[in-house]
Amino acid sequence: MEPTTTIRSNIEDYIRKQGYTLQYFADISGVNAGTLSAIIKGTRPIAMAQLDLITQGMKLEEGHFYEIYGAECFVESAPHWRRLEPFLQRCAELDKLDCIQRVIQQVTDDRSYVSELFELAEYMLERGQKKAARMLYECVAECEKYQHSERLALCHYRIFTLSLGQDQHENLRAAVHFEPYINRLDEERQLDAIKDLANTYSGLRYWDKVYQLAGELEQRVEFLERYKNKEIGYKRTFKHPFFTYRAYAYLLMATVWGERQDYEKALQYTSLYSNLSIEEPAPEDLVFIERFKGWAEVNNYLYKLMMGDYEALNSYLDFIEKNENETLLGLVKIMEAANLYNLDVDHALGRFDAYIHLLLLEDHNYMPSYNNQIKDDRYTKFWAELTFYQLSKGRYTEGFNHLLTCLASAHKIKDDSTIIYCVGLYEEYSMQASESVKQNYKNLIKEVYYRYGKKSNVSVNAL
Template sequence: MEPATTIRSTIEDYIRKQGYTLQYFADISGVNAGTLSAIIKGTRPIAMAQLDLITQGMNLEEGYFYETYGAECFVESAPHWRRLEPFLQRCAELDKLDCIQRVIQQVTDDRSYISELFEMAEGMLERGQQQAARMLYECVAECEKYQHSERLALCQYRIFTLSLGQNQHDNLRAAVHFEPYINRLDEERQLDAIKDLANTYASLRYWDKSFSLADDLGRKAEIIQSYTKKKISKENRVTAYPLFVYQAYSNLLKANACERMGKYEDALRYTKQYENIVNIIDPDDEELLYINKFKGWGEVNTYLYYLFMGDNSMLSTYVQYIENNQSELLPALVNIMEAANKNNMNVDDILHKFEPQISSEESLIHGYSRQIKQNLFTSLLLEVSIYYLTRGRYEIGLKRLMECFSYAVRTNNQMDTIHCMTLFEEYRNLASKEIHNKYKLLVAEVRSYYEKAENTLYDLA
C-alpha cells in the first residue's frame, strides 16, 4: 500500500475491481450500505467495529488497516477518545505494539487524555496485555504534570514490575530508577512496592539493601496495623495480602539476608519473630494459608541455620522436609550445597537423588518469581561445581561449571560470570579440550555483550 493511499480509496478500489455493487459488499461485510457509502465519500468516520467488519469482508488479516487508521485518525487529525480507546484496545488484543507506540507519541501533545490512558493501562494489565500496558504507563509517566503525584508513582511502580526479567543488569537499573517513587505511593500500596523492591535486591544479592528495605517494610506494616481497627476483607483492601503477612515477611527477608551474610544466630532470631507474628487467633481461610506457609518456612529454615552452623545431624531432617515440600526444592538444594562446601560435608547421595532436578531448570519451577528462580538455579550450579572440583572430580565439576557459566551469561549475571571465569582459571590445566572450547565460546559471548554495551554508550553520546 502506498503511503498516500487512504482506507476509503482502498475500499472503493476493492469493490470496483471485484465487480461488486455497494449493496453486495455491504451484505458480505455486515456494514450497512448507507454507512458504507458515507464512509467511502468521507462524510462519516470509520468506527473500529466497522473497520474490522470491512477488513474481514475484504478477506484481509485482522488489523490490516490499523497502521493507516492510526495515521489518518490520530496523527493527521486531532484524536478523539471515543475512537482512540477502542483502537488502542484492539491493537493490544492483536499485539500490534508499533501502532500503539506511534499513536500515543502523538497523544502526548494533548494531556487531557492522561487519566483515561492510565485507567486503560490498568485494564490491560489485568487482562495480561503487559507490553501494551507498559507503553501506556510510560506515556502517562512522561506526561504527568505533577512530579509528586501518586499516579506518577503508581505508573513507575507498574513499569518497575513489568521491567523485571532475565537480565540482572536491567533489573538493577529498574530497581534504582523506581526506588525514589516509593514514598509517593499511598501507605498501603507502599507495602507491596517495598516487598517487590526488597525481593529484587535480594535476587541481586544486595543483602544490606534488602535488609534495610525489609526493616522499612515491617515498620510501615506495624504502623498501618496500629490504626486499622478491624479486619479488611480481601475484596476491599488495597494490599495484595493481609497486613500481618508484611510484618512476618519483613522478618523472613531479614533472616534470609542475615543467613547470606553469615549471621546465623541473627537469622534464627528473626525466624522466631515471624513464627510468633503468625500465631493468630481464629484465622480465616486466607490467613490460615499464609500462617501455614510461614510456619513451614520457619521449620525448614531453623534446620538450615543449624546446618550452616555445622550441625550435620540436621541434614537428614532437612532433606526429608524438602522431599515432602517440593516447592522448596530449589532453594533447599542451594542451601545444602553451600553447607556442604562450607563444612566439608559429603552429600553424594543427595546429589544422586536429585540429579534430574539439578540437570534441568524446568523441573524446579515451583514457586518463586522467575527472577529469583533464575538466580537460585545459577547458584545451585555454581555450588555443585565447587563441590566436585574441591573433591578432585574435575570432569563433572568443570562440566557443571560450564553449565553455570552459560546460564550466568544468558541472564547477564555479572557476579556469577566473574566467579565462573575465576574458578575456571584455577582449574584450567585440568580441563579437557571440549571444556576449553566451550569456555572460549562463552568468553566470546561476554566480550560481544560488553562491546555492544560500549557502542550503545557511544551512540548515546
C-alpha cells in the first residue's frame, strides 16, 4: 500500500498545471488558504472533511485519494482514533471496502482500538453498512484478548447473522462456527441468538437440531422468568416481548413434529401458542398475540390437511390467499399433501396461477438473512413438489419446465438433496423429455458437476 506520490504533491501538481493561484484554488475548494498552504507544506495534517473538499475542487470522484490517505495517515505514521474513525465511516459510505481492510489490518496490531472498532461496527450495522460492519467485527474477533468475553461472542453473533445467504453450505458453516459462542452472550441476548440459529437450521432442514434449540429456548425463558425479571431496575435487551420466546419455542417444536409427520403432536404444540394471554398487554404485545393466533390458525388447517383431511383445504387456501407471508409455504404444503395422498389440487393451482407466475419472474437475490434463506428453501421445495405432481399426472411439458426451474434453484443455493431428487425424477421420466428439455437439463447438470470439480465432459455426455 506504499503510495508512489503523496496527496500534497498531487495538489501542488494540480494547482500548477491549472495555472491557479493558491488563493483561487482555496476559493473553489472551500478550504481556507492558510490551511491549504500548511497542508501542502506538510506542517498540518489533512482532515477528512478537507480532503473531500480538495478532491471535489480538483474535479475528481469522491474518495479518489482514500487509499493514499490511509497509507500516509494510518500505516506510515501512528494512527489517531480522532482521524481514523471519520476515515472508516467515509469509506463505508462510499463502499471502499478495500481501504477499510488494509487500514484495520495495520492499526489493530497493538490492539489499541479494539473497543472503538467494535462500537463503530455497531454504528455501521445500524446504518445498514453491513459489509463494512462485518469487516470490523471480524477484526475485533481476531484481536479480542479475552476469549470468553461477551464482546467476542457478540462479534461472532453479528458475523453469523451477516453471513447468511443463498449458499446452504456457507449457512451451515456459519451456524456451526457460531453455536459454541451462544453461552458467552448475556442471558437475554441468548434468546434472540438461539431463535436465529434455530431458524437457520430450519432453513437447512436439520430438524433434530431445531428441536434441540427449541428446548434450549424454552429453558432460557424459564430461567429468566425465575431470576432476571426480579432484579431491581430490570430492563430488557432482547428484541421482542418476553412472552413471545416461549411461544416461538412451541412453534418450532410443532414445526419439527409436522416435518416428522407426527401431526397429532404438531397440533398439541400448536395449541400451546394459539391463545396467548398476558396481563395488561402493551400495543406491541397485542400485535404478537394476533400474529401467533394467525400462525396457529393456519397451522391447524395445515396439519389437518397433512393428515388427509381434504375438507381443510379450502379453509387453508382462504387463509394463505389473505396472508401473503404464508402463501409460499402454504403452496409447498398443499403440494406435499397432494403428492402424499394423491389429491387433485388443480383448482388450488388455478387459484394461485398469477402468484406462481410471479414466482418465476422474481429475482431471488436477497440480502443475507435467515428469513431469506428460508424463502429460498421454500421456493426450491415448491418447484420440487409441483414437478412430481405434474409428471405423475402425465403433464410432461409443465413437469419438465418445473423440474428445470427447481434444479436451477437448488444448484444456486447448493441444496444437494433437492439436486439428487431432481436427477432421480428426470431419470424416471426421461423417455418423455423433448430434445430441448434434454439439452437444457444437460447444461444444468454440467454446471452442477463443475461445481463439484468433476470431469463433466465424460459424465454429462453419458446422459
